[in-house]
Amino acid sequence: MPSLIDPIDLSWRxxxxxxxxxxxxxxxxxxxxxxxxxxxxxxxxxxxxxxxxDERHIPSLSxxxxxxxxxxPLTVAIVGAGCAGLFVPMIFKELKLLLQxxxxxxxxxxxxxxxxxxxxxxxxxxxxxxxxxxxxxxTAPNQPSYFxxxxxxxxxxKVNPYNIPDIPSKLMEVGPGKxxxxxxxxxxxxxxxxxxxxxxKLIEYDNSSVRQFFYQPFTWxxxxxxxxxxxxxxxxxxxxxxxxxxxxxxxxxxxxxxxxEEAVFDPDKPWWCIMGGTxxxxxxxxxxxxxxxxxxxxxxxxxVTAIGIDSGSPTPxxxxxxxxxxxxxxxxxxxxxxxxxxxxxRRMDLRKLPLTYGTKQALRSLNYGAxxxxxxxxxxxxxxxGRFNIQGGLGKTDLPLRVCVYPSYNLEDPPEKGGVLLxxxxxxxxxxxxxxxxxNDASDKDKTQKLQDMLVHNLTLLHCRxxxxxxxxxxxxxxxxxxxxxxxxxxxxxxxxxxxxxxxxAWFGPGQFTNMFPDIVCTDSRHIIIGELASAHHAWIxxxxxxxVRGVYMFLYMQAQKGHEGCAAALKLYEDNKVPSPYGPVPPxxxxxxxxxxxxxESVEKPVVGELAKILTILESNRLETEAAAAA
Numbered sequence: 236m237p238s239l240i241d242p243i244d245l246s247w248r249x250x251x252x253x254x255x256x257x258x259x260x261x262x263x264x265x266x267x268x269x270x271x272x273x274x275x276x277x278x279x280x281x282x283x284x285x286x287x288x289d290e291r292h293i294p295s296l297s298x299x300x301x302x303x304x305x306x307x308p309l310t311v312a313i314v315g316a317g318c319a320g321l322f323v324p325m326i327f328k329e330l331k332l333l334l335q336x337x338x339x340x341x342x343x344x345x346x347x348x349x350x351x352x353x354x355x356x357x358x359x360x361x362x363x364x365x366x367x368x369x370x371x372x373x374t375a376p377n378q379p380s381y382f383x384x385x386x387x388x389x390x391x392x393k394v395n396p397y398n399i400p401d402i403p404s405k406l407m408e409v410g411p412g413k414x415x416x417x418x419x420x421x422x423x424x425x426x427x428x429x430x431x432x433x434x435x436k437l438i439e440y441d442n443s444s445v446r447q448f449f450y451q452p453f454t455w456x457x458x459x460x461x462x463x464x465x466x467x468x469x470x471x472x473x474x475x476x477x478x479x480x481x482x483x484x485x486x487x488x489x490x491x492x493x494x495x496e497e498a499v500f501d502p503d504k505p506w507w508c509i510m511g512g513t514x515x516x517x518x519x520x521x522x523x524x525x526x527x528x529x530x531x532x533x534x535x536x537x538x539v540t541a542i543g544i545d546s547g548s549p550t551p552x553x554x555x556x557x558x559x560x561x562x563x564x565x566x567x568x569x570x571x572x573x574x575x576x577x578x579x580x581r582r583m584d585l586r587k588l589p590l591t592y593g594t595k596q597a598l599r600s601l602n603y604g605a606x607x608x609x610x611x612x613x614x615x616x617x618x619x620x621g622r623f624n625i626q627g628g629l630g631k632t633d634l635p636l637r638v639c640v641y642p643s644y645n646l647e648d649p650p651e652k653g654g655v656l657l658x659x660x661x662x663x664x665x666x667x668x669x670x671x672x673x674x675n676d677a678s679d680k681d682k683t684q685k686l687q688d689m690l691v692h693n694l695t696l697l698h699c700r701x702x703x704x705x706x707x708x709x710x711x712x713x714x715x716x717x718x719x720x721x722x723x724x725x726x727x728x729x730x731x732x733x734x735x736x737x738x739x740x741a742w743f744g745p746g747q748f749t750n751m752f753p754d755i756v757c758t759d760s761r762h763i764i765i766g767e768l769a770s771a772h773h774a775w776i777x778x779x780x781x782x783x784v785r786g787v788y789m790f791l792y793m794q795a796q797k798g799h800e801g802c803a804a805a806l807k808l809y810e811d812n813k814v815p816s817p818y819g820p821v822p823p824x825x826x827x828x829x830x831x832x833x834x835x836x837e838s839v840e841k842p843v844v845g846e847l848a849k850i851l852t853i854l855e856s857n858r859l860e861t862e863a864a865a866a867a
Contacts (some may be wrong), residue, residue: 240312245294245828246823247423247495248771249771249822250426250824251437251829252771253823253824255752256824259851260755260847263858270685291475305798305800306799306801308567309569311571311790312566313572314559315573315574315575316517316574317517317574318780319766319767319779319780320572320574321520322779322780323574323765324462324524325520325523325818326783326818327787328816329814332806333813333814334808346666354525364510365511366509366519369507369508369751370507371507371627371653372506372626373502373506373628374628374639375627378630378641379626379630379697381585382631383398383633388623388698393662395409399441411478411554415476419493420497422437423497437805439489441491441745443490444487444488444489444745445488447490449476449484449486452464452465452466464467467658473486481662481858482637482666484664485662489744489747491749492743492748492783497524499775500525508643509733510644516776518598537561537562538562540561541553541559541587542557542583542584543558543585543586543587543862544761544764546557556761557571558571569761570763573763574765574766574783575766576766577601578736579734579735579736580764581598581599585598591858593753601768602742602747603661603731603742604668604738605664605731607669607673607727607728608726609659609686609690610726611655611722612725613653613656613722614651614720615653616653617721625641626641627643630697635659635665636669636689639659639694640660642656658690658864659690659693663703666729666730669686669729670732671728686725686727690725695714698714701834718831740766742774749775753851756848756851757851759856759859760852764786765782769782780817781822784819784822785822785825785848788806788848789810789849789851790808791803810845
């Protein structure tokens with residue numbers, strides 16, 4: 236039997252999610268419902284370590300397998316066809332292949348989606364196939380910057396190069412990037428050295444935004460054992476830190492999220508981009524599904540208007556099963572995997588879906604980050620010419636365009652071949668304001684022209700010498716061409732105003748992840764929420780993939796508990812660590828850890844794989860049965 240995991244072996248984000256799940260389970264077991272003994276009767280118990288539960292303890296699941304009584308095919312609906320939704324049938328296919336030698340039944344699945352509207356596709360090099368990974372240059376020489384009406388080409392070396400007023404000289408000498416990194420690095424260093432103390436310290440600030448954190452003095456013990464205190468920063472200093480480190484109002488997010496982001500954004504590590512754009516991921520996943528399972532039914536432009544339990548007129552065979560409504564027609568399934576963003580999910584009629592109140596609150600209030608992108612296609616890549624010679628990297632400014640991303644995919648092409656420049660990439664309030672000029676369908680020509688005029692002006696200022704009118708005109712002509720034909724096309728996209736996303740990514744505010752995440756992932760397997768928001772690695776594709784693995788695992792467990800032979804066999808593949816990456820393993824935050832020690836015999840090693848996921852399904856099933864009994 237595998238040994239317990241130590242939280243020190245988890246990534247920071249996985250460990251953060253692990254603590255949140257333990258806290259939720261502990262809380263659930265402190266509220267008597269009258270059915271706990273039915274669920275965990277005659278089972279050993281495990282303590283919760285640093286999460287006391289008033290003499291109750293998290294159950295350790297029995298090794299006794301349920302009786303396997305059926306091989307019936309199972310039907311699954313998958314709502315939404317992003318990376319999470321598309322990955323579910325790929326996981327099922329992999330499990331089917333692994334089980335074929337054992338003669339287990341196939342899992343049959345349908346999934347419903349809407350038509351995907353893809354963002355701008357850059358022109359591909361003839362010798363580089365779409366979907367190929369190519370190096371992405373995160374930083375590069377000659378990156379321009381423009382703040383407070385002062386422009387630099389390359390990194391400025393003097394103190395206060397942009398003449399920002401009212402910032403203490405000692406702070407200005409350190410610089411905004413290092414000041415933020417120094418405070419964040421205290422937590423990351425502590426998490427690396429002593430995870431237990433690190434989480435205890437970080438949880439003190441979980442209800443604080445980044446802005447609130449900097450408004451407070453911060454005291455810590457350095458490596459020499461000396462007490463040090465960073466004074467509280469004033470309003471102007473905090474605004475300065477935010478302006479030079481992130482988007483406007485980005486400091487409204489949870490401080491804990493900023494610490495965890497540090498584990499991801501390391502410009503010194505290798506970065507990659509995808510030839511043909513990120514939409515290649517979804518397109519190739521779909522192609523793989525249809526190649527492996529041509530019977531799969533895909534419904535385009537099929538708006539799911541409702542999800543529930545027994546919403547229509549259930550037959551004896553379908554009673555208690557989840558169903559979805561599309562085009563006025565309702566169909567039941569064994570399980571519904573719901574991968575749409577919460578803003579879209581909230582527009583569905585979910586009244587007949589017994590969601591927890593915490594999930595309903597997340598549907599209403601979980602923060603989603605705003606994001607906009609504007610691409611321009613040029614006949615000549617002017618940023619590669621003359622004094623610029625910019626090859627990859629970023630240009631940053633306090634102008635409305637905020638971040639300009641120079642392409643890495645075509646550095647071997649001559650400038651005169653032309654290419655696409657991501658001339659504006661915005662987040663948070665900057666995206667909201669730029670988004671007011673974006674028409675996602677490109678039908679409002681007047682609005683698009685206003686956006687183009689603003690960004691061409693911003694690009695010119697970002698690249699011309701400060702206060703030099705002649706250079707301004709020169710750079711503008713480089714951008715537009717002598718005859719205004721160099722700019723061939725503009726394409727803009729706003730994820731907040733897109734009905735299929737209603738926001739770019741989950742952007743948890745103070746206290747939201749630790750309080751909302753466990754409710755979002757808790758399920759009795761009839762309705763399973765997946766997607767980047769339902770992952771420790773939210774806002775990333777890897778989070779979407781991990782959420783699908785977790786969702787499939789919970790589905791298999793509950794079906795195995797009902798006696799399904801194929802699901803029980805697939806579940807054992809996960810528990811024996813036989814499912815290859817990326818289809819496995821179960822995300823580590825759902826495994827039993829050393830925080831949960833057996834009270835009867837500490838030397839006994841309990842099953843490790845996915846045990847917290849199983850407990851969450853038991854607790855949710857318990858809740859629903861208790862509510863049903865009370866309503867009867």
